[in-house]
Amino acid sequence: SSTGGxxxxxxxxxVADREILPGMRTQVWGYDGQFPGPTIVGRSGRxxxxxxxxxxxxxxxxxxxxxxxxxxSDGYPTDIVTPxxxxxxxxxxxxxxxxxxxxxxxWRTSVRAKEYVYPxxxxxxxLWYHDHRMDFSAPQVWRGLAGFFLVRDDTEQxxxxxxxxxxxxxxxxxxxxxxxxxxxYPSLDPSLKGEPGVEEPYMEGxxxxxxxxxxxxxxxLEVDAARYRFRMxxxxxxxxxxxxxxxxxxxxxxxxxxxxxxxxxxxxxVTLAPAERAEVVIDFSRWRPGTAVTLVNTLAxxxxxNVMRFRVTRKARDAxxxxxxxxxxxxxxxxxxxxxxQFDFRLTAPSGSGSGHAWTINGHPFSTNRYLATPRLGxxxxxxxxxxFHHPVHLHLAHFQVEARNGRPPAAHEHGWKDTVDVRPYxxxxxxxxxxxxxxxxxxxxxxxxxEDMAMMANFRVT
Ligand code: C2O
Ligand code: CU
Ligand code: CU
Numbered sequence: 462s463s464t465g466g467x468x469x470x471x472x473x474x475x476v477a478d479r480e481i482l483p484g485m486r487t488q489v490w491g492y493d494g495q496f497p498g499p500t501i502v503g504r505s506g507r508x509x510x511x512x513x514x515x516x517x518x519x520x521x522x523x524x525x526x527x528x529x530x531x532x533x534s535d536g537y538p539t540d541i542v543t544p545x546x547x548x549x550x551x552x553x554x555x556x557x558x559x560x561x562x563x564x565x566x567x568w569r570t571s572v573r574a575k576e577y578v579y580p581x582x583x584x585x586x587x588l589w590y591h592d593h594r595m596d597f598s599a600p601q602v603w604r605g606l607a608g609f610f611l612v613r614d615d616t617e618q619x620x621x622x623x624x625x626x627x628x629x630x631x632x633x634x635x636x637x638x639x640x641x642x643x644x645x646y647p648s649l650d651p652s653l654k655g656e657p658g659v660e661e662p663y664m665e666g667x668x669x670x671x672x673x674x675x676x677x678x679x680x681x682l683e684v685d686a687a688r689y690r691f692r693m694x695x696x697x698x699x700x701x702x703x704x705x706x707x708x709x710x711x712x713x714x715x716x717x718x719x720x721x722x723x724x725x726x727x728x729x730x731v732t733l734a735p736a737e738r739a740e741v742v743i744d745f746s747r748w749r750p751g752t753a754v755t756l757v758n759t760l761a762x763x764x765x766x767n768v769m770r771f772r773v774t775r776k777a778r779d780a781x782x783x784x785x786x787x788x789x790x791x792x793x794x795x796x797x798x799x800x801x802x803q804f805d806f807r808l809t810a811p812s813g814s815g816s817g818h819a820w821t822i823n824g825h826p827f828s829t830n831r832y833l834a835t836p837r838l839g840x841x842x843x844x845x846x847x848x849x850f851h852h853p854v855h856l857h858l859a860h861f862q863v864e865a866r867n868g869r870p871p872a873a874h875e876h877g878w879k880d881t882v883d884v885r886p887y888x889x890x891x892x893x894x895x896x897x898x899x900x901x902x903x904x905x906x907x908x909x910x911x912x913e914d915m916a917m918m919a920n921f922r923v924t
Pocket of ligand 2: 524525526527855856857869
């Protein structure tokens, strides 16, 4: 519904049975019981208010990923919406993956429903919303708590890009299943942490053996012999994808995480780390009706490499095209950099106490009251990320441009405005981030959700 410049939405998080594998029932924890959750379409400059009601057996915190959002609506991990009858002792028992110990006042007054306010003072982009509960984001997203949030604006809609039924979001993720069809998420019992061999299977995060697109394994989409726009999101906990078409053909990238590129990039493959988005146009008129075209992940073997297929059905009218210029993307200049900060993402060795490894940023596991940076509102900073491992690094609030990867310009698919950047083992990645929008407490973290739950997160405060 729409009233006086505000769009209101109501979402109920609840348990529901869905058919994901043919003939089987999978219990999902979904926004409105759906997996993926309902796609919300907002308008740039028009406030969206989303009331999230929690009927799940666990607390939640909902974060709009890529949103320029005031701090109290940003889905801070301890800013939880609790189920009826939930007592804080449960939350404080330290049963999470990280076994994080927080000051007892860290948990804000909990509520059963929360109205999240999204001013959407930002350009057209493919955002997504997902759970961000302290210590439990990974298993809760795995069970289904993720959905698309599209922001549209006039500039973008004036472009002759494919639209309506030829503009399709694709949520790509992997999952594993038990024999009875339920989701299989390996239990990470903290009492086992530090035992030899126990952490090893999850070092790279939790991966499944079935690839899902919009919650379906190996789906087929019938397409006209025409151009389509696909908003691809890697919603996996830990898996990376390198996507290409079989039997070949260009993926014309038009947008990255948080908005249109200045110009389209014609690519053979698009790589997506967890949480990254790429919007691509595929022109199916290059194939004869009857042709099957497959989207494959070249980083996975066997059946897992098959992501989805398109069947070209018929010739059709197509007024769309991909213009040579898509958007004015201001390129952030080095001259504007107010500060350079370095953040090292690393697994630290077990401490003398014999407790397990910790995933840290600059040596610190997450703590609600530690700040690793205090950028000033309206400034641009260079943040340099180094790592020992694969870490997709994500900043809340601030959008950034990749300046350099190991001192070289970034790959084509990393152009434009982004909120997540893949940092690979022993790389140095520089981004220029603009801290615009709001003052207050925000976070940045590894978006491998198991690393995130195991405390590879930090606060920054915009002052
Ligand atoms: Cu999509 Cu803080 O995360
Ligand atoms: Cu985010
Ligand atoms: Cu990581």
